[in-house]
Amino acid sequence: MDYDTPLFFHIMQYAAAADRDVIDLVSGGPDWEPPTALREGLHDYADGDPAEFQYPPSDGLRDLREEIAARRGVDVDRVVITNGAGEANYLAIAAALERDAGSEIILTDPVYPYYPGKAQMLGADVRLVPVADDGGLDVAAMQDAASEETAAVLVNSPNNPTGAVYDAETMEAMADLAEDHDALLISDEVYDHYDYSGRFESALAFDSPHVVVTNSFSKSMAVTGLRVGYAVFPPHLVDAARTRHMLVNVTGARPSQAAVLRALRETGPDYYEASRDLLRERIDAFTDALDAAGAEYIAPEGAFYVFARFEGFPGTLDNVERLVDEAGVACMPGDTFGTYDEWVRFALVTPRAEEAAHRLADYDF
Numbered sequence: 001m002d003y004d005t006p007l008f009f010h011i012m013q014y015a016a017a018a019d020r021d022v023i024d025l026v027s028g029g030p031d032w033e034p035p036t037a038l039r040e041g042l043h044d045y046a047d048g049d050p051a052e053f054q055y056p057p058s059d060g061l062r063d064l065r066e067e068i069a070a071r072r073g074v075d076v077d078r079v080v081i082t083n084g085a086g087e088a089n090y091l092a093i094a095a096a097l098e099r100d101a102g103s104e105i106i107l108t109d110p111v112y113p114y115y116p117g118k119a120q121m122l123g124a125d126v127r128l129v130p131v132a133d134d135g136g137l138d139v140a141a142m143q144d145a146a147s148e149e150t151a152a153v154l155v156n157s158p159n160n161p162t163g164a165v166y167d168a169e170t171m172e173a174m175a176d177l178a179e180d181h182d183a184l185l186i187s188d189e190v191y192d193h194y195d196y197s198g199r200f201e202s203a204l205a206f207d208s209p210h211v212v213v214t215n216s217f218s219k220s221m222a223v224t225g226l227r228v229g230y231a232v233f234p235p236h237l238v239d240a241a242r243t244r245h246m247l248v249n250v251t252g253a254r255p256s257q258a259a260v261l262r263a264l265r266e267t268g269p270d271y272y273e274a275s276r277d278l279l280r281e282r283i284d285a286f287t288d289a290l291d292a293a294g295a296e297y298i299a300p301e302g303a304f305y306v307f308a309r310f311e312g313f314p315g316t317l318d319n320v321e322r323l324v325d326e327a328g329v330a331c332m333p334g335d336t337f338g339t340y341d342e343w344v345r346f347a348l349v350t351p352r353a354e355e356a357a358h359r360l361a362d363y364d365f
């Protein structure tokens with residue numbers, strides 16, 4: 001993975017420099033409002049005592065950890081507050097490799113690209129296992145790929161980029177796979193509030209010393225810039241993760257954690273329901289227009305991405321740039337996500353998503 005020019009940045013710059021109006025469906029930063037209590041929490045924080053501007057405990061504000069632990073039904077000692085799910089995934093992969101029980105990380109293909117990047121950075125071998133045609137996990141193929149070299153299997157549901165949601169049976173099979181191979185199941189549940197299928201199951205449902213769950217408030221509260229996430233580790237792995245977190249970061253950001261805590265306490269289910277309704281409508285309008293464009297796509301059951309392909313128009317960077325110039329729509333090339341170089345990914349994080357879809361329907365692919 002090349003840090004110098006992350007591809008999403010390149011495409012966003014290309015789109016910004018284009019000589020026409022371009023609708024940006026490139027990266028996954030929500031465009032909708034955070035909870036009201038979160039804004040209020042940030043405002044009030046600014047008037048706080050100077051002590052409130054100093055280091056919080058390295059593993060996070062105690063009250064926030066307790067709030068999360070209560071909601072997730074786990075002991076508070078297992079919760080580490082991180083700088084987003086990004087850091088939580090890094091800590092989880094490091095924990096898997098530190099166990100000295102294999103050096104291979106099993107991932108799906110397509111895959112959220114920072115997983116292989118992080119795993120390789122930490123010295124792991126990466127094995128990509130293709131998903132089923134409907135985007136669902138190919139459980140048998142995952143089982144076939146597992147061996148005594150497996151340090152972890154890392155899954156993401158609801159999924160970026162496919163929108164697939166893995167049900168209880170699938171998650172249980174992954175937890176069993178981890179136990180059978182003395183590996184960890186790392187379950188990234190960052191889109192858990194965006195399940196339209198009703199089938200989402202957290203890996204925490206399976207009480208296992210082989211399960212690590214990662215999550216954040218980036219997407220659920222539409223605050224990717226605040227950098228508040230968390231990991232729930234099994235008790236025997238949490239100390240090493242806490243130490244790594246402390247040595248890398250010292251700690252996290254206190255105002256962000258305080259605002260998220262306030263939002264957790266004061267935000268009712270209506271907020272999340274409204275975000276889901278908004279996205280469901282966008283997904284429906286977008287996929288209707290993709291149908292009109294004759295595109296093939298994986299029907300999203302969750303999250304807010306659409307992974308699609310257009311006959312005779314592979315999702316290369318060149319073609320993505322052509323779509324910017326000729327259709328006024330910016331998206332991500334599929335090979336960013338593994339071997340899916342025929343595909344492109346659209347992030348529906350703009351009120352103009354439907355307009356973008358109509359532009360695609362009108363485009364001569």
Ligand SMILES: Cc1ncc(COP(=O)(O)O)c(C=O)c1O
Binds near residue numbers: 083085112216224228
């Ligand atoms: C699957 C997945 N995991 C983790 C992240 C990063 O989340 P955070 O902003 O909490 O670090 C993203 C962001 O797009 C994501 O799609």
